[in-house]
Amino acid sequence: MELFPYLSALLIEEVERRPDKVVLRTRVRAASGSCRCGQSSARVHGRYVRKLRDVAVGGLGVVIELRIRRFRCENTACTAVTFAEQIVGLTTPHSRQTPLLRGVLTRIGLALAGRAGARLASAVGITVGKDTLLRLVRALPEPEVGEVEVLGVDDFAFRKGRHYGTVLIDMATHRPLHLYEGREGEDLAAWLRDHPEVQVICRDRSSGYAEGARIGAPQAEQVADRYHLWANLGQAVEKTVNAHRSRLAEPPSEPADTPDEPQVVQLPTELKIVTRLREQHAADHELWQQGMSKAGIGRKLGLHQATVRKLVNAPSADDLVAKSLQRAHVVDPYVGYLHRRWNDGVSNPGRFAGRRGGGKMGPRPSGTPMHL
Template structure:
């Protein structure tokens, strides 16, 4: 124990007493050292410090002669009583630190005050109705905002502080919301509280790139109400959602709306994929004029359409029949028993062909070695065991039976045709068309050139994509968007016609997005951060707790 007395300061341990320092005048250098390490104790008189294996206890008392009433602010020096407060403080060298502080209760000398007595407070050390010092509370709030409940409790224990997960969550909920200052450029986007069921809206100050508010719901009225209460927004960066467009027009009619370029490019990529799918016959190379078969094999049976394709055609027909009968979106969902997203997909498709990817062939492991097997068969190697040994050396991990089944249809022939290269998939062709040519490999660039050489429609589609990419990169939407839309509308691509109609409905915002330097990049980054926070809390928190962490965890 370290005693601060008038004559001597000692550190008492079993069987050993260590003299630390003698006092010099009215103050001791040991006290100065203590106050240097614990500056929030400088306004109290430290009487003793007890060091144990599992805790450090500091006994102190207040120094002031008088204190001000909490209710009326009138100072008083009439002491009513004294009592001791137990305060938890930041850990000291890994040990929990507790301050036992003797404080006084004063009489209020103001006769008109409703409080007869009040307790004195020490700035930086005590707070009303708190058993923790402000430093410890600040630490726990920081831990709670970073890690939330269970993980935060484990980290606090490692720091020498005991706090349950419920305590940390209560601390987060007790924090005040940050002040919303004047916002000139506002970013808006939605995120899922529970995907497919409920959503919320996040608002970003694009100047500071920080979230300023989280709203429950993603309707236009929610955004419009917020904008009416906080005028002064000049620019609104948003996605292509019609609800936010309408809310921005109602709440801030003078503000400039900017459609995000990434969403525009994503909409174009979806339209390109649908177009490639509608013309997927162009992905195959034309059949050679002469087959290398010595004898003609028996004709292959006609492959029937898959059950998935049949079901897709039936649902597409049913949805559009109900639309023709005047049913609204909700009624169609209820009648067919399908989800909102599924019905929207069928409504947006002009024909069922846009939703059918064609027959799906399972890719067997042996198919990767089929060209080599055909080559060896033409060289006169017809023994399945030998062929199996050769392709096993090339990385094949299947059985001999699979090789025997593969060569069985080849038995009637001495020579077979070389296998053509498999055609690219719809998504592969879409990626080649929508990628920067400098980012394609040599093989991919060659395949794309071959694809464009044998398909005038895909060549025209690639030209539309290249023009839009150049317009988006060079920010020349004001000069070139109208001409690009006109070319699209006069073309023969229904999926691009749908894209053009959507852009026409929001053409001013799209033009601004393809011209202005503003974008929704900061908004999308914060949405990704929200997803991380949701995973930390395992979806068990309400929106109020998630909102606090989003706004305060920067």
């Protein structure tokens, strides 16, 4: 009993060691039981055996067989005619594990979730299904959010391009506080109204969160978070450098008098957007020719349905390039560069030469000037 203080209310009548487990046959020491109405009773109505699983001992799982009595309730005002005895600290109605085992399984579930958790449990002598582990984790009470002074808010993809959610983070502890479906500012405002202590909100530059933060926490200062500042700066630099590429001098080529050192080869660079269009078009058409559905292609390549349709319908990658060139606002910064590349004949790769037809740009002898 000193080894198992949580079994002190029980009399262990027999211990049986089987090849795969240890079985403890027990009954309750007390002479009477208490009904949920508070009345105690010693009038036994019947008995049955209940089984509880416990943590492993010596590498073997433990099963506690409890000989449970059902008592008659003698309180005439009580709606229960009979009641089964419960052992404080050991059983609750319908439980099939001891609190100790339940605690161990919950920790395993938190660390490894379903499948991996079930594998680890089996290695330490506990047979448990993945669904049981997940159920234990879900049954845990939500941790207290507490006071949040600096709140981070950002979106995340359940499925890229399709389905988004929002995560709120305590920037002091980097602990996630709350998740919700969608990216609506109204939902952010609702959470903020319950947290008037928030002083600073770090967010991306979307207008939804800005509006939600303004309505829900007018007292808080809004700042752009470091990630988005770096990302936006990177994009701006890339755009600017691309716009001025044609004016950048090529680095002077080194004299080839050091044969041991590898030579730096200057490869022609294509605009990122054009490269990506070509790659997507090729991948998309390959899958389409294999008979995959547009929805299937979208899932496989992580593209929106409308993008897949656009790619499938374009007979050649050059059609797509032409279309994106028509979107003047996107291309404006690159006009000088594109013009130069076009006149160099770069946008006419041999790979697609045989598959043209009906394209807006059409075949074009190298050297024909393009007017944008």
